[in-house]
Amino acid sequence: MMCPVCxxxxxxxxxxxxxxxxxxxELKTASNxxxxxxxxxxxxxxxxxxxxxxxxxxxxxxxxLAVFGGWFxxxxxxVNKTFRAWFNILSxxxxxxxxxxxxxGVLPQEFMSAVLYTAILYAITxxxxxxxxxxxxxxxxxxxxxxxxxxxxxx
Numbered sequence: 001m002m003c004p005v006c007x008x009x010x011x012x013x014x015x016x017x018x019x020x021x022x023x024x025x026e027l028k029t030a031s032n033x034x035x036x037x038x039x040x041x042x043x044x045x046x047x048x049x050x051x052x053x054x055x056x057x058x059x060x061x062x063x064x065l066a067v068f069g070g071w072f073x074x075x076x077x078x079v080n081k082t083f084r085a086w087f088n089i090l091s092x093x094x095x096x097x098x099x100x101x102x103x104x105g106v107l108p109q110e111f112m113s114a115v116l117y118t119a120i121l122y123a124i125t126x127x128x129x130x131x132x133x134x135x136x137x138x139x140x141x142x143x144x145x146x147x148x149x150x151x152x153x154x155x
Contacts, residue, residue, distance in 0.1 A: 004050040030054045030145035035080040038146050046150035049142040057143060063136050070129040075136075079143045088125050095122035 001010045004027070008019040015024050032054050038046045053059045057079060066075035073088030098115040101107035107115065135141035 004048045026147050026149065027052045027145070029148035031148065032057045032080055032143060032145050034146040035144045043150070046146050047144050048147070049144050051140055051142055053143060054145050066129070066132055066136055070132060071126060075132065081144065084128070091118070091121040091125040094118040
């Protein structure tokens with residue numbers, strides 16, 4: 001097991017990290033919905049990534065979103081990994097536009113390398129999706145959370 005704060009290796013039966021003093025019982029009160037607020041306030045230090053799903057996220061819902069809409073990034077939107085989610089959508093749209101232009105014959109041959117680059121971009125997205133699925137199956141998929149003690153009220 002790894003500490004979500006300092007990433008030190010921890011024995012499974014320990015409740016406190018020896019390196020940084022993090023108490024793993026604090027993860028029980030962690031919130032995923034507070035991640036948006038912490039990002040809005042610029043409080044990025046309050047956000048930690050953990051494999052423990054907080055009470056305001058549903059593991060099964062995340063898994064089904066990843067299986068049926070993961071290539072589109074739906075599971076990343078659900079768990080507030082917005083950068084990865086928008087990356088998924090952008091790469092999908094660019095590769096779809098590029099492939100439509102190629103197959104309709106609108107795009108001249110000189111621009112075929114641009115289509116290849118968008119296809120590679122989407123291939124990277126699909127690889128990320130497969131890794132997310134594997135992470136969800138083996139319970140190693142990390143979700144961003146904010147601990148209750150680090151939640152600040154909105155401005």
